[in-house]
Amino acid sequence: MQLLKETNIDFIGRRKYFLGLSLLLIVAGGVSLFLKGGPKFGIDFKGGTLVYVKFKDEPRLDEIRKALTGEGLNVAALQPFEEGPDSHELKIDLDLTEEEALTSGQDKIVATLRRLYGSEESKLDFNNVGLETLADRVVSNPKIAESPLTTEEITEEVRALLAFRDQAPQSGLVRDFSLLTSIEGVNPDIISALEEETYLGAFAIRGGGYVGPKIGKELQWQAIKATLFALGGMLVYIAFRFEWIYGVAAVAAVFHDVLITLGFFSLFNREIELTVVAAFLTLVGYSMNDTIVIFDRVRENRKLTRRQPLASLLNLSVNQTLARTVLTSGLTLIAVLCLFVFGGEVLRSFSFALVVGVLIGTYSSVFVASPILLWWQGRAVAVGGQSRRK
Amino acid sequence: MKGNLRNRLLIALAVALTAIYGVVGLPTSLQDVYDHLEEKVTLGLDLKGGVHLILQVQVQEALRAEADRTIRRLQEELGDLPVPLTPDSITRNNPETIEEADDIMITVEGVPAERASDFRNTVEQYFPNWLPSSRSSAVWELRIRPSSLALLKNDTVTQTIATVENRVNSLGLTEPTIQQHGRADAEYEVLVQLPGLSDPARVMQILSMTAQLEIQEVLDATPYPDIDSARAAHNGVMPPNSELRLHQRPAVGGVENEWYVLNAVPVITGSDLRNAVPGRNPEDQTWEARFVLSPEAGSRFGDYTGANVGNLLAVVLDDRIKSVAEIRSRITDQGSISGLSGQQEAQDLALVLRAGSLPASVEYLEERTVGASLGADSIRQGVRSALLGLALVVFSMLVYYRRAGINAVLALMLNLLILLAMLSYFSFTLTLPGIAGIILTIGMAVDANVLIFERIREELRAGKGVVGALNAGFAKAFLTLIDTNLTTIIAAAFLFLFGRGPVQGFAVTLAIGLVANLFTSVFVSRLIFDFALAGKKQVKELSI
Numbered sequence: 001m002q003l004l005k006e007t008n009i010d011f012i013g014r015r016k017y018f019l020g021l022s023l024l025l026i027v028a029g030g031v032s033l034f035l036k037g038g039p040k041f042g043i044d045f046k047g048g049t050l051v052y053v054k055f056k057d058e059p060r061l062d063e064i065r066k067a068l069t070g071e072g073l074n075v076a077a078l079q080p081f082e083e084g085p086d087s088h089e090l091k092i093d094l095d096l097t098e099e100e101a102l103t104s105g106q107d108k109i110v111a112t113l114r115r116l117y118g119s120e121e122s123k124l125d126f127n128n129v130g131l132e133t134l135a136d137r138v139v140s141n142p143k144i145a146e147s148p149l150t151t152e153e154i155t156e157e158v159r160a161l162l163a164f165r166d167q168a169p170q171s172g173l174v175r176d177f178s179l180l181t182s183i184e185g186v187n188p189d190i191i192s193a194l195e196e197e198t199y200l201g202a203f204a205i206r207g208g209g210y211v212g213p214k215i216g217k218e219l220q221w222q223a224i225k226a227t228l229f230a231l232g233g234m235l236v237y238i239a240f241r242f243e244w245i246y247g248v249a250a251v252a253a254v255f256h257d258v259l260i261t262l263g264f265f266s267l268f269n270r271e272i273e274l275t276v277v278a279a280f281l282t283l284v285g286y287s288m289n290d291t292i293v294i295f296d297r298v299r300e301n302r303k304l305t306r307r308q309p310l311a312s313l314l315n316l317s318v319n320q321t322l323a324r325t326v327l328t329s330g331l332t333l334i335a336v337l338c339l340f341v342f343g344g345e346v347l348r349s350f351s352f353a354l355v356v357g358v359l360i361g362t363y364s365s366v367f368v369a370s371p372i373l374l375w376w377q378g379r380a381v382a383v384g385g386q387s388r389r390k
Numbered sequence: 391m392k393g394n395l396r397n398r399l400l401i402a403l404a405v406a407l408t409a410i411y412g413v414v415g416l417p418t419s420l421q422d423v424y425d426h427l428e429e430k431v432t433l434g435l436d437l438k439g440g441v442h443l444i445l446q447v448q449v450q451e452a453l454r455a456e457a458d459r460t461i462r463r464l465q466e467e468l469g470d471l472p473v474p475l476t477p478d479s480i481t482r483n484n485p486e487t488i489e490e491a492d493d494i495m496i497t498v499e500g501v502p503a504e505r506a507s508d509f510r511n512t513v514e515q516y517f518p519n520w521l522p523s524s525r526s527s528a529v530w531e532l533r534i535r536p537s538s539l540a541l542l543k544n545d546t547v548t549q550t551i552a553t554v555e556n557r558v559n560s561l562g563l564t565e566p567t568i569q570q571h572g573r574a575d576a577e578y579e580v581l582v583q584l585p586g587l588s589d590p591a592r593v594m595q596i597l598s599m600t601a602q603l604e605i606q607e608v609l610d611a612t613p614y615p616d617i618d619s620a621r622a623a624h625n626g627v628m629p630p631n632s633e634l635r636l637h638q639r640p641a642v643g644g645v646e647n648e649w650y651v652l653n654a655v656p657v658i659t660g661s662d663l664r665n666a667v668p669g670r671n672p673e674d675q676t677w678e679a680r681f682v683l684s685p686e687a688g689s690r691f692g693d694y695t696g697a698n699v700g701n702l703l704a705v706v707l708d709d710r711i712k713s714v715a716e717i718r719s720r721i722t723d724q725g726s727i728s729g730l731s732g733q734q735e736a737q738d739l740a741l742v743l744r745a746g747s748l749p750a751s752v753e754y755l756e757e758r759t760v761g762a763s764l765g766a767d768s769i770r771q772g773v774r775s776a777l778l779g780l781a782l783v784v785f786s787m788l789v790y791y792r793r794a795g796i797n798a799v800l801a802l803m804l805n806l807l808i809l810l811a812m813l814s815y816f817s818f819t820l821t822l823p824g825i826a827g828i829i830l831t832i833g834m835a836v837d838a839n840v841l842i843f844e845r846i847r848e849e850l851r852a853g854k855g856v857v858g859a860l861n862a863g864f865a866k867a868f869l870t871l872i873d874t875n876l877t878t879i880i881a882a883a884f885l886f887l888f889g890r891g892p893v894q895g896f897a898v899t900l901a902i903g904l905v906a907n908l909f910t911s912v913f914v915s916r917l918i919f920d921f922a923l924a925g926k927k928q929v930k931e932l933s934i
Contacts, residue, residue, distance in 0.1 A: 001789060001790045001791075001792070002847075003790075006851070052761075052764060054763075106591075107591065129589075130587075130588035130589025130590075130592065131588045131589065132561075132562075132588070132589055132592075133589055133592070133734075162588065162762075163762075165763070166439075166761070166762040166763035166766055167763070167766060168766065168767060168770060170763070171763045171764075171766075171767055172761060172762075172763030172764070204761075204763070205761065206761040206763055206764040207439075207758075207759050207760045207761040207764040207765075208758075208759050209756070209757050209758035209759060210754065210756065210757040210758075211755075211756050211757075211758075212754070212755040212756060214755060215444065215755045215756045219890075222888075222889060222890045222893070223889070223893055225888055226884065226885050226888040226889035226890075226893050227885075229884040229885075229887070229888045230880075230881040230882075230884040230885050230888075231881070232884075233880045233881055233883070233884045234877050234878075234880060234881050237876065237877050237880050238873075238877060241873055274823075274891075274892050275436075275822050275823060275826070275892065277823070277892060277893060278822070278823030278826040278827070278892055278893070278895075278896045279826055281826070281885060281893065281896055282826045282827070282829060282830045282896070284881070285830050285834075285878045285881060285882075285900065286830060286833060286834075288874075288877055288878065288881070289833075289834055289837065289874045289877075289878060292870070292873050292874045292877055293837075293841065293870055293874060296869065296870040296873055296874075297870075300866070300869075320848070321844075323844050323847075324837075324840050324841055324844040327790070327840050327844070328833070328836060328837040328840050328841075330786075331783045331786055331787070331833075331836050331840075332832075332833040332836070332837075334779060334782045334783060334786070335776075335779035335780065335782070335783055335829065335832060335833070336779070336829065337779075338775045338776070338778045338779035338782065339772075339775045339776065339779060339829070341775070342771065342774060342775035342778060343771055343772055343775040343776075344767060344768055344771030344772065344775075346764070346767075346768045346771075346772075346822075347768065347771070347772055347775075347822070350822070350826065354826075354829070358833075
């Protein structure tokens with residue numbers, strides 16, 4: 001099978017249009033970034049508190065926001081977080097406050113939600129309890145204390161019950177005690193003890209975190225530093241293997257990609273989290289790979305046909321590698337699209353960066369990196385009075 | 391040519407088998423395969439759930455404590471000298487942040503000029519950690535020596551790590567990671583990773599409890615409502631070696647603040663404890679933490695209490711008075727901390743007393759919790775979508791390149807296998823960014839084959855024979871592959887060197903994947919072609 005036969009498209013001749021497109025994308029992203037006051041960082045980078053909560057029913061956003069704000073919490077975002085139909089998940093994001101109490105943000109969120117959704121004073125919340133605490137409680141239940149079960153056996157059973165709670169489709173929130181009876185090998189006495197000792201809260205905390213201001217700054221700087229060093233390393237290698245302008249062109253194309261992807265993040269209101277850094281690194285690697293494949297072909301063709309002007313040489317090389325470019329990009333795009341669509345919300349920002357990155361990275365190799373070479377040569381040659389030929 | 395082919399085949403098989411062994415071991419059943427995979431490929435906390443904490447040790451507190459100890463000893467030594475000093479004439483400054491820690495300084499006032507050399511000799515002889523310098527004729531400043539400073543701060547961090555380890559172990563948490571984090575000489579950070587933890591809030595509280603226990607003599611039996619009235623009652627001059635400590639006594643409708651004047655030199659400290667257990671007070675059934683003293687401390691405590699019957703003792707935990715009680719009789723080796731809120735507090739307090747105190751308080755700089763349910767979901771969805779993506783890629787390759795597609799798929803599978811095997815041999819942890827590295831590896835592995843195949847097709851179109859096209863295609867694509875892969879490997883090396891945490895995780899899988907990629911695409915894929923063509927006399931067509 002073959003998608004593309006030998007092509008002869010004048011990519012380079014149309015570079016002005018593509019340059020315009022690149023500029024448009026950069027400006028659009030830039031305007032969005034400007035209007036929104038810079039990239040929207042997740043708590044990893046800006047510092048703050050984050051809690052993922054799963055609710056039994058549709059969470060009442062306004063009410064929750066009001067209650068949290070009433071507690072003096074600096075709510076940055078209440079964001080519904082769809083893991084699937086009716087998953088009723090919410091991401092609660094607090095900005096850093098001057099307050100020294102570091103991790104108290106999470107405790108306060110939980111306390112506020114408890115007040116809002118009700119709790120039972122003397123009982124434990126099965127949907128938010130840890131293994132040790134729950135096992136201790138079950139062991140001290142009078143009925144269980146009389147039964148012949150050993151503490152180890154009880155702990156094992158409680159462990160199994162909690163594992164069931166944490167599995168899909170419960171995903172941390174059990175709606176009814178009767179569901180627990182369906183687990184194989186669980187002692188019914190333990191379930192009835194659970195019903196005495198615990199209640200099923202209307203929400204479950206699935207995760208979260210706190211990042212102090214110092215760490216946030218440090219992580220930002222660390223990631224930028226590492227990326228710059230990596231780019232520098234690539235530039236030197238390419239300069240060594242090709243010519244230095246090739247290195248500059250490749251790095252410029254990668255910068256272009258990162259810039260546009262950042263713009264897309266701002267346009268689509270996506271947060272830059274720690275995992276997004278990995279996605280950006282991936283896109284840097286991908287775009288670089290793509291550019292080198294074309295440059296490599298340029299180098300090879302130059303040896304074969306010394307007389308050809310660079311513009312047609314570039315065109316020839318891009319056309320020769322076009323089938324490969326389309327196929328590789330297409331396949332990679334399929335893979336990252338799968339991740340974007342089915343990978344779940346935790347991976348969404350990450351895979352979003354990859355989808356944008358693959359598209360832009362492919363585009364920039366053809367329409368940004370190659371014209372830079374041409375532009376540079378044009379400048380060099382213009383001194384000698386020779387004009388470009390088509 | 392034939393022998394050559396056999397050798398290459400043997401190499402490829404050896405690599406494949408080693409990789410398979412690394413990933414699944416010698417399985418006897420399908421369950422074995424899963425178990426081995428689970429055991430060998432360590433998943434990061436972001437995938438399997440758990441808590442990641444970064445604590446910062448407040449080293450300035452350890453320095454303040456060291457200065458306090460020095461001040462007390464100075465008062466004794468200078469008393470012998472004798473230098474006429476009032477209790478207030480030896481003071482220290484109060485560095486509040488880690489950055490200010492190095493500024494710790496003791497000031498001694500009122501040293502008579504004729505005693506100056508005696509003073510200097512005493513300090514040099516008995517306090518080698520401190521450097522004396524005279525600010526004016528009667529005022530001396532002691533600064534800590536740089537070498538002692540570094541040692542003391544280092545000890546503080548090391549001791550914190552040991553204590554945290556003790557506490558984590560007493561909690562029965564498995565596979566913890568506890569290590570120094572960041573720059574050792576400036577950041578004083580400790581990384582704690584607890585996989586699969588189900589009760590993060592409680593553990594965080596336990597780990598951050600300083601748990602410095604002191605039993606101190608009460609010098610003045612009167613509780614004062616605030617510091618000022620305590621000072622006023624002593625006409626502004628507090629007894630030597632005394633300190634004021636707060637006791638928040640539970641009272642009707644809240645707590646009542648009581649300040650006591652205590653002897654700053656404790657009778658008993660946390661290090662004198664042999665054991666601690668939670669228990670219930672037989673009189674009022676409230677929870678308490680009972681402790682037993684070591685034999686040496688027990689006899690000291692016995693002597694002290696025997697001589698001070700009728701006096702008051704205060705149990706002080708982390709600079710707050712927990713309880714004040716009268717010595718009714720000689721007590722040798724037991725005591726308790728009462729007035730706790732419940733079973734949980736009693737259990738936790740007993741645990742930290744057993745595990746030892748922290749030399750300085752800690753602050754949480756970062757905390758990330760991935761609940762077990764969230765971790766399970768992200769693995770399930772991540773793995774499922776990645777496999778789906780992989781399947782689609784494999785399918786497209788097979789459709790597009792037919793028989794040659796099989797080469798590509800085999801090479802890709804071997805690449806992933808080698809990657810997994812390396813991860814398990816070197817026990818690297820697989821995290822979400824690591825998976826990003828794998829995705830890029832897959833992309834580049836597919837690309838390698840596409841490059842080679844398109845090149846072969848080009849050569850075929852140019853009219854070359856099958857063998858010639860294969861040779862030329864591989865030879866020409868080889869240079870490109872070296873350039874693309876090496877560039878990215880260099881980038882990965884830099885990311886590994888200069889990055890931290892997530893960036894490093896990405897770099898590791900990427901670098902391994904790309905090295906494997908060079909091997910599988912250039913060596914193995916070629917081998918499969920040659921193998922398929924071997925033995926056939928004349929090959930006219932290539933399924934590509």
